[in-house]
Amino acid sequence: MKIQHIFFDLDNTLWDHRRNAYLTIKDLFEKEEITLKYNIGFEEFHSVYHRINEKLWEDIRDGIIDKEYLRKHRFYDTFRYFNVDDQQLSMYFEEHFLDKILNYNELVEGATSILDYLKTKNYTLHIISNGFKEVTERKCILSGIDKYFQTITSADTVGVRKPRPEIFEYSLKLAGTIKQESILIGDDWIADVLGAQNFGMDVIFFDVLKENRQKEGLKVIQHLLQIKEYL
Ligand SMILES: [Mg+2]
Known part of the structure; x- marks a missing residue:
């Protein structure tokens, strides 16, 4: 047939998605002056985030975690990797990420x-x-x-x-x-x-x-x- x-x-x-997510996180990162406040470089932050996020999506696909878990953890775990333990900051990134990613449509x-x-x-x-x-x-x-x-x-x-x-x-x-x-x-x-x-x-x-x-x-x-x- x-x-x-x-x-x-x-x-x-x-x-x-990869490109649009990168641009969105870069905006948030710069707006929150993360480099200045915590001495973290954006490229390194992004590559850690990317690795953590991919792993969490695999875990969702395999039924190990749900989306709520992913939303709570992807930025939180990324910041924690850099020894920044701040749930509020992480949730700020998460909420604005979903909002703002649709401003980019490459x-x-x-x-x-x-x-x-x-x-x-x-x-x-x-x-x-x-x-x-x-x-x-x-x-x-x-x-x-x-x-x-x-x-x-x-x-x-x-x-x-x-x-x-x-x-x-x-x-x-x-x-x-x-x-x-x-x-x-x-x-x-x-x-x-x-x-x-x-x-x-x-x-x-x-x-x-x-x-x-x-x-x-x-x-x-x-x-x-x-x-x-x-x-
Ligand atoms: Mg795909």
Whole structure:
């Protein structure tokens, strides 16, 4: 059967979460004069934050912690790494981070060109995101890519996250299609690639961090425009 529906992951596949988060935290960091008050350099702070945040998201994905735990800990644990034990300061960062990140809407390189290309080839496009529903939709609208998508599925709406099969099932139903006519494109090895494969749906791994995973017959790209090699 011919592929007709393309399901995109959003964060770090189309919407450049890493870049937008970096810029947001930098703003907060400078506004709060953290370097001056605690003698912490921003680049080091950010790389510690990044490591802690990625680990916490993995723990959420694996069902070890919930989102509330993540929100309480990602900045708190980062500051504590630098011997700053301050819950109020950490919560200030957390609350403003979620607020302010939507002021930045940089897309991954090639995002708009590839969406235009896929549209002209008459594919129907969708989003399946593990993010918060309202945030997912606002990211699409504010970055101007909402017009490309027929449906947007967020984990919050379904009550389960990728890689669980229920979220793929839900999204296909919403799109009015079947897995044999669909493909997923995403950057997370477990949530996107293993998730889609276990569900029985074709997938393209966006290996943006050059993890160089090898798997028989796996479709891999390192730049969004390489999607043209497959679709
Ligand atoms: Mg992603």
